[in-house]
Amino acid sequence: MFRTEQAGARLILTLDRAPVNAINDAWLAGFHDLLDGLEARSDVALLHIRSGHKVFCAGMDIAHIADLSQRADGADAMVRDVGEFQRAFARLEALPQVVLAEIGGAALGGGLELALACDLRVAANEAKLGLPEANLGLIPGAGGTQRLTWLCGKGVAARLILSGEVVNGQTALALGLVQWSAPRDTLGEVATGLAERIAGLSAGSLREAKRLIAAAADGARDGFAEELEADRRLFDDPGTRARIARFLAGGR
Incomplete structure (x- = not known):
């Protein structure tokens, strides 16, 4: 099936x-x-x-x-x-x-x-x-x-x-x-x-963004506050920092 x-x-x-x-x-x-x-x-x-x-x-x-x-x-x-x-x-x-x-x-x-x-x-x-x-x-x-x-x-x-x-x-x-x-x-x-x-995008970013899009449709959740929490988690992620370093170095 x-x-x-x-x-x-x-x-x-x-x-x-x-x-x-x-x-x-x-x-x-x-x-x-x-x-x-x-x-x-x-x-x-x-x-x-x-x-x-x-x-x-x-x-x-x-x-x-x-x-x-x-x-x-x-x-x-x-x-x-x-x-x-x-x-x-x-x-x-x-x-x-x-x-x-x-x-x-x-x-x-x-x-x-x-x-x-x-x-x-x-x-x-x-x-x-x-x-x-x-x-x-x-x-x-x-x-x-x-x-x-x-x-x-x-x-x-x-x-x-x-x-x-x-x-x-x-x-x-x-x-x-x-x-x-x-x-x-x-x-x-x-x-x-x-x-x-x-x-090919950041899996962590995709997970967080998907969750936040769902928050926008839920009146019981504060999507703006959740954005800030997601930003903190992502910025502390070594994978995110590696992507930023590659971008600044002219890579992808």
Whole structure:
């Protein structure tokens, strides 16, 4: 279901559950195992999530949804299952590493919710992105209503969720849903270039900056005070001082 490959400070995670990377219990269990191994790894600065298939991720396995719809306890089971999606995506979002989603094909429903839990998203111009759950009488309940609103604002979230609209990568870029888009035939090259550039930055700076960006969205935290604390930690880091020395010496 997953393939991983490390390249320097990058860990490339390829989703590989044919044909559309549908998410089921086994997928979630394997995903949690991957996150368990990542959370404490200091040798990985960036997690690059991509698909080994034409579709990025189709979300919850439609056969499972059909089964739940026929069960007397279907509503309780659905809430339990979607809660597991929420837990997995919250763990992904909370990773200390930067997470980049490379969206080469359709990312719909839970598949887009997975991408929304990443820090950065680059999509093929031809990709299809959307939260069309209202077509099934459902909502994007694995964090979609919340993360899309935080990311793009109420207006864009209402447009996509309340209309069920599916947009391509270029429109997603214009709406702020992704940060970059590129033609499908160059997407891998563009995504790899982004991943390499980011992974070449200071891992400590990336961790601190990611944490501080999260603080900006949390009214209970003093992001300005946390910035000062982060500055102190980073300036005391020998790695930071070595980078400054190289810069002053005309290096990189």
